[in-house]
Amino acid sequence: MERKNYPVGSENYHLVEEIGRGSSSTVFRAICKPLHETVAIKILYLDQNDLGSIAYEAQTMMLVDHPNLQKAHCSFISDQYLWIVMPFMAAGCCLRIMKSDFPNGYEEAVIATILRGVLRGLEYMHHHGDIHRDVKAGNILVDSNGEIKLSDFGVSASLFDAGDRKCSRNDFVGTPCWMAPEVIMEQNYGYKADIWSFGITALELAHGHAPFSEFLPSEVLYRTLRAASPGLDHKTDKKFSNSFRKMIAMCLVKDPSGCPSAQRLLKHSFFKNARSGDYIVRKILRGLPTVGDRATEIVLKQEDMVVKKRKISQDEYKQGIAWNLEVEDLKTWWASQQLLDGEASTSRKDPVVVQQRGRFKVTPEIEESTMPETSRQ
């Protein structure tokens, strides 16, 4: 198939509306003027400290070539911003669809269809030596035809460094509820960390929220290490099959050597329930407000919340925005918890220093070639 040439330079794109906001970026629906095509553009503030990971994200998105991974058409720098131009996924992410229309989670066949797409994407990444490291519903995009794509390679990492294949990494990154025990412990970890996050994502899609999402970040990490692995409950989750329960249990094994690879997991009987993109369209996309309308509603709600209480919002945290955590503070906190009573309590003050990465602030009306004002929070 002939490859289109997407132009570089902000003057070639008309930003139409905001459709998403992450911890480090704002995403817009836009028109590529020379090609008369709708695209999505992720705009990131170029923080000198984050240059390496930002460049890695753009590079990874340009190189991936798999139907279940979000690809970039092109990327370029404009002023102090990196623009990543990518295909527009008209239904947005699974998290937002769920929050607006399925607050208690999706039905099993929908979950199987979404997860099969994600797992195929992960299989490809792992095969090419990449770990995603931030698998969650907020990073699973859906197109108007029900196609599923895993996105956001902002914290992904290569196991090939300087040409050598490393079997593991030991950086502390990800989003607390979805983080594998070995990542929290800063032990060497590999592909299996994605399988843990995949299992947590399965529970998130089944219940409408990730396990432990009601707790503060440090407590989530503490419970991930100390409590029994989360799973589907025999009594309260009766609507789900045994096959689903077992598939999740296979992913949420604390010793990564006991976890299956993406390739092996794809053969699990649970994925026999997966259907076509048409099924996703019929079951979850019909009658859904547009991605832009949903984004506006969320922005308005968040701004309202910020006015009400100027502190880090637990709600934003529940949405699964990636956090940078001070590991030493965490360790001290865990030690104190064990000295107290071994059981973490939500009422205690969370000592974790949370720093959100640079955020691109938007103005409600975006005019052609007008960059919104920036804000560092």
Ligand SMILES: Nc1ncnc2c1ncn2[C@@H]1O[C@H](COP(=O)(O)OP(=O)(O)OP(=O)(O)O)[C@@H](O)[C@H]1O
């Ligand atoms: N190609 C796209 N088409 C439609 N919507 C998109 C697209 N890419 C991203 N979005 C929307 O924008 C949101 C934020 O994007 P993304 O997760 O890439 O940002 P981020 O800053 O890396 O987020 P975080 O670090 O908090 O996970 C997504 O959750 C999704 O709703």
